[in-house]
Amino acid sequence: MNTLGLAWAYLKRSALTTALNVALLALGTGTIVVLILVGTQVQDRLAKDAAGIDLVVGAKGSPLQLILSALYQIDIPTGNIPLSQAQALASDPLVARAVPLALGDSFRGYRIVGTDPAFVALRHAQVAMGRLWQAPMEATVGAQVARAAGLKVGDQFNGNHGLSAGGAVHEGTPYTVVGILAPTGGVVDRLVLTPIDSVWAVHDAHHHHPDDAHEAHDHLAEGAQPAQQAPEREVTSVLLRYRSPIAAALLPRRINTGSAMQAASPAAEMTRLLSLVGIGTDTVRGFGLLLVASSALSIFVALYNATQARRYDLAVMRALGATRTRISCLLLTEALAMGAAGTALGLALGHGAVELAGRLVPQARDMGITGLQFPATEPYLLVLAAGLSVLAALVPAVQAYRTDVSAVLSRG
């Protein structure tokens, strides 16, 4: 017999109430854990994909859309910009490195990106098998593309028109896989990389099909301007790295006011996006905290009722020699045990749910979401639960401490 054993006996005796309290707390902490895990991983992922890129330049439109389409490859592009202007940017003294991107086609839902090999260095990717692309119609594919499509070096495939799966197949202009990139956990894993010339070649060839229904469209980018008759070569966007910090002050303004292009800063746009999304996650976090608070309230009510119902038990224990401190400790122990069990269960549920989602939900898998990460904020949840449990037990414990044992026993 000890305080823990005694607390356990009482918790077991009111098993249903105990289970309810533990479940409430577990749901609350579980919700918060899921938010923390997914939130930090998505944020890490976004930051990682933006690392090393100071500015994205593309056609005028929504700056957020430009960042999402060019950097994260999740939205459609704002349009195209002339190649000549992109090249002019690349030779600007303020620019350390400029990597053009040409979008427009996809393979099984994975985007085909026409770009320089410099892109691979910019994104810190490495070749796992084969080599980087050199000639037109050669492709080096991201790790996830290769795995999903079962591509090996030497395989050939046709692109689909448009950025989502199901577009018309570009027959007759197959790509050849010359290399596969090592997994990065970033956006590169989901891309098919090829020279810009390939993208132009596919669409030049494509324009020669007289009966193609899509002929009237510009194929370089979905939703872009109508095709031009004597087409100047175009790209969709350019990723820039500054040569010096002063470029941040000069370059975006110059591009936005002095050209037909727009420049968007990944850092600024992501801050804006996260503050928008933040309203939603704040709501869910508030909901989680509400659950935790209600479980604390429920623990309080349970203990309060228990001290009323157990007044005689507690008085008898005092008569058997228990000090007031020991009785108060018993109630605190019961609350802490429920708190600890609920938090532990909530942590397990949260991590389990995120890990399961990371394995079963394709989007979460693409993001590399895992439940086996333990953020530094998690210990605070334990402190929070312990604090709330003690708070919930405080009034009953003080009541038990002050009980006039003689009066209770006399009435019994």
Added chain:
Amino acid sequence: MPLIDVTGLRHAIAGRPVLDIPHWSVEAGRHCLLLGPSGSGKTTLIHALAGLKRPDQGRILLDGQAVWDLDAAARDHARGRLIGIVFQTLHLVAALDVGQNLHLARWLAGLPRDAGAVARALDRVGLGNRLAAKPEHLSQGEKQRVAIARAVVTGPKLILADEPTSALDDENCGLVLDLLLEQADGCGATLLVATHDERTRARISDRLELPKLSTAVDGHAA
């Protein structure tokens, strides 16, 4: 040195005197009855002896130690170590089984865990086979015996029994008194039985008769 030594003990509830004992002492081994009608302060005296209710005036020495000079925690420890209490309503802890109720008493008295002592105490009251039973599955007689076993399992010097027989028929009254005396002798404790039950008078010769000092006092609380 007497086991109990009371001097100048006075207590009033809501301004009405319920206890006035100029001097009273009990030698170790001399079982004693505490007699008096309802409202004569029997329970108040028992609680004062046990360190549960501080009297208005007077000194209580228990085994040579002034009970009310101790600080609260020391008084609780002394009670656990020196005294076994049998309540009229028994008060077994329902969340615990019979064995655990006895272990609880030893633990709260600050004694080491001793499964042998618990088993022997239950054997002596004839309940050696009910170790794992929950109190709600016991008959009233069995509960009574568990309550007595719980009072002696700590090896107390003094067993306080507050109206242990008033709810029982003649036959059971005799059995419980026999059991209390036998168990008290078995562990070398002195038995003090507070009762208004006339049937107990024949069994124990030493007694303290408490007069009823005032009329309008709640009998149970006094």
